Amino acid sequence: MPDRNPIDIPAAARRIDGAVHDSRRHESAHKHVSGEALYIDDIAEPAGLLHVQLGLASRAHARVLSMDLAAVRAAPGVVAVLTTVDIPGVNDIGAGQRHDEPLFATDLVQYHGHPLFAVAAETRDQARRAAQLARVEYEALPAVLDIAGARDPGTLVTPPMTLRLGDAEAALKAAPRTLSGRLTIGGQEHFYLESQIALAIPGEDEDVLVHVSTQHPSEVQHIVAHVLDIPAGAVTVEVRRMGGGFGGKETQANLFAACAALVAKKTGRAAKLRPDRDDDFRITGKRHDFEVDYQVGFDDQGRILGTDMLFAARCGFAADLSGPVTDRALFHADNCYFYGNARMASLPLKTNTVSNTAFRGFGGPQGMVAAERVVEEVAFATGQDPLDVRKLNFYGTTDRNVTPYHQTVEDNIIGPLVEELEAWSDYRTRRQAIRAFNGANPYLKKGLALTPVKFGISFTFTPYNQGGALIHIYTDGSIHLNHGGTEMGQGLNTKVAQVVADEFQVDIGRIRITATTTGKVPNTSATAASSGSDINGKAAQNAARALKARLVEFAAGHWGVDASAVAFTADGVAVGGQLVAFKDVVKAAYMGRISLSATGYYKTPKIHWDRAKGQGRPFLYYAYGAAVAEVTVDTLTGEYVVDRVDILHDCGDSLNPALDKGQVEGGFIQGMGWLTTEELWWDAQGRLRTHAPSTYKIPACGDRPRQFNVRLMRNSPNVEDTIHRSKAVGEPPLMLGIAVLHALSDAVASVADHRLCPQLDAPATPERVLMTIDRLRARAAGCEDGA
Structure with a gap:
């Protein structure tokens, strides 16, 4: 009973x-x-497991004249060597519907590190050593490696998009004041703790089970089926957990899963592919780097009347997700600001580098950095505190509330959120104290900035919602x-x-x-x-x-x-x-x-989007936040420390405040790293030189703010019927790191008495900070000579 x-x-x-x-x-x-959490490399190895290594191209752009793999096949422990001729289906792992990214390069190499073949051996060491024995003869072709080089031929990797609100050209002509400039924004390596990895186990008939570290199991399923020429129902993809993803495992896992599955089905034995960290860096896409050309019209009070922005992005050799990423950069180029009249266009450029991909924020961070540069320029031009110009241009609640993509902002809380943070962080008093400190210190200069965040939540590709x-x-x-x-x-x-x-x-x-x-x-x-x-x-x-x-x-x-x-x-x-x-x-x-x-x-209800018109409601709601950052810069070396950060972030009615606070903290640190210490660098031959922890610098414990205060907005449930009125918190906090970039800019500006906008680009490494200081002093001296 x-x-x-x-x-x-x-x-x-x-x-x-x-x-x-x-x-x-x-x-x-x-x-x-x-250490009890099981990741794919912790799964007990099936009997007869083969270890797979990729053979990579050593040219950025070249025609393959010959490829001699005899020594590879004869190497100790090698069981199979697979090339394009061994693919039963289609040699394609491209995201979406473009089909422009081969699993293995055939006669054309399009970036340094492009996979040419796979070798499967009894041990991982044997596979790695064997892959180095290939003899490949190339015919070198001209390589386009950066945005400047790509602009000249003007080759696009995917169709661009333009957003229009009002008449930007007329507004700029009629504006009492205008200015223009170019902003450079660097890319970012995902640097997940668990590298890309896939373990494929062949089953009966066409079946194959793939354990893979991916954010998109269904896409991997479809890609594997596509490559093997079998029904999707024959492929089972399983993901217990990942050791980080940040967007780097949305499409980039396709290559590793498809290759492991191909080896497994060809040999009848389980196969695992786990690249070295260096190879992972070289093979996988990054956050897109941008050059943004901007023109803004404004009045003497600093109110923005019109903007025109062009977002040129280095996308790599294949489309991947560059179309949606550059689209979203435009969606967030307004951040929290009403422009009135706006024209925003993307320029997704094809280059002979690895295809860039999704990264936390998905283009939104780059758009927001551009928005904040525009506001900062206006603040310096009008001689005002940047925070006052930001507040002047915030979206309204009953008017001044239409975005450049024609969505009405219906849940705007950025005004009260910033007011609360401004008071809690004691922004005004600290700003006065910092000016006094800078006046008394000839070499150490402090900076302070408060920057807001408005981030749209939903996939802009409607079917994914x-x-x-x-x-x-x-x-x-x-x-x-x-x-x-x-x-x-x-x-x-x-x-x-x-x-x-x-x-x-x-x-x-x-x-x-x-x-x-x-x-x-x-x-x-x-x-x-x-x-x-x-x-x-x-x-x-x-x-x-x-x-x-x-x-x-x-x-x-x-x-x-x-x-x-x-x-x-x-x-x-x-x-x-x-x-x-x-x-x-x-x-x-x-x-x-x-x-x-x-x-x-x-x-997801209510959303709709017409890309051709550049109009619709791509987002169900917005998540908001703001951060205050204080830094100290050594003007003799360009080195700096982040002294204090105060964050107030909007999670709606949080499902789990502890987890959400952790996401805010982690997102901020990752955003700060992108804009300060993390620098990607390719040499003239197209080789990625920042390809390991020794040369690529993510924030370490010593880089965290000395004082780090984080609060979640209270009594602010989502106005939309989301799960328990909560709000998304994965991506929006990353853009809180923009406050550090602008605090550094504020510190740099002090060397010219805050008369000139420093125009500090990202990443603001110590070297770049020092060069900006030198350039700003020269500009200030030129102004004085001219006067």
Whole structure:
């Protein structure tokens, strides 16, 4: 008989462990720090496993005249060497519908590090050594390596886009004041802790199981099927967790999965491909670097009347995601500001470098950096505090609220958010103190800046705005949860489990979250665009509510009460005047032949987009935030420290404040790194020289702000019906790092008494800071001579 207890306490007397809006640790945190968390390279190696190594081209642009692989095949331990002739399907791993990226280069090499072949051997060392024995003869071709070189031939890798609001040309002509300039923004390496990796296990007939570190299991499934010429249903892709992704595993995993699967099916043996970190750097795409040409018209008060911006991007040899990335740069080139009249155009340029790809923010950060440069230029031109010019140009709530892509901003909270941060951080008093410090110190100069963030949430490719989930309830009351999102350390699985626990009012420990797999939830969207919790949380909620409805209907009939008298509580299921343990209700429902499995589905409402017109509503809502950064710069060396950072960020009604705060902190540090220490550099031969931790500098512990204060905006639920009125938090915090760039600019500006805009480009390495100081002093001297 089921356990029954009379209801003699309120239903809400006990709160479930792991409820939504609770600060709960990441479900795998203890395993991360103890080493128990299993990543793909930790999976026990199947018997007969082959290790795969890629043979890479040593030219940036060349025709392959001959490729002698005899020595490779004869090397110790080598079992197979595969080239394009061994591909049963199509030699293509390109993202989307463009099909312009071969798995192996054939007669044309298009970047230094382009894969030519794969060698499979008994050990990883044997495969690595064998790959070096290839003899390839090339005919060198002219290589275009940077934006300047690509502008000349004007070759586009994907169609550009233009946004228009009002009449920018007329507004610029009529504006009392105008200025123009060019901003250079560097790229960024993803530097995930777990490198790209894939393990393929062949099955019967056409079947193959692929364990791969990817943010987009369904795309990998389709690419593998495409290359092997088999149905997608024969390919199962599984992802338990990733050691970081940041966008670098949205499309870049295609190569590694397809290659491992090809070897597995050709040899009948399991195959694993894990590149060295150096090869991973060379082979995989980065954040796009940009050159932005801008012209702005404004009045004497600093109000912006019109803008014209051109975003030229180094995209690499294939399209990858460059179209959507450069589109999103335009979507965020307004940041929090109403331009009135605007023209914004993209210029996605083809180069003989690795194809750049998604990176946290997906073009949005580059657009925002451009917006902040424009505002800073206007502030210097009018002699005002940049914060005052920012506030003057903020979007309004009832007017001045239409973006350059014609979406009305309906949830604007940037004004009160900035006011709260300005007061909390004591911005005005500190600014005066910094000016006094700079006046008394000839070599050390401090800088302070407050920059805002408005980031649109949704995929701009509308079909990706959908998600699925699967829930099983077993007869002991345990719950199996699977959804289409992938866990890369951000805590997505924890949040979705909290949603399900809240629906059934059971402790979160009752829920088992399983690996993302295309065999359970098909046709998944990438875990990207900050939409993981939004779409997968809603899909899981939908599945849970379907099961709840069945259980309520069953319980009402089984215990002879009205359905309105059945409720799920933290102490059990209330059925009329008694409490029944959750597991007993489930067991009784099974005995009554009630299905205890359900799928859930969600699609984001309201969104639509017409790219040809440059108009629509690409985003369901916006996430907001702001940061104040204070720095100290040594003007003799260009070196600097970040003294203090204060952040106030909008997560709506946060699903898990602890996880969200961690995302804000981590996102800020990653954004700061992109704009300061992280520098990608290719030599004249097209070789990436910053290809390892020894030459590529991500922020270390000593680079963090000496004082780091982070708060989440309170009492600000999402106006849209998102999962429990929360807001996405994956990407928006990265752009808070822009405050550090502008604090450095403010410190540099002090060497010319804040009379000239420093025009500090990114990344603001110590070398670039020092060169900007020297250039600014020369400009100031020229102004004085002219006067």
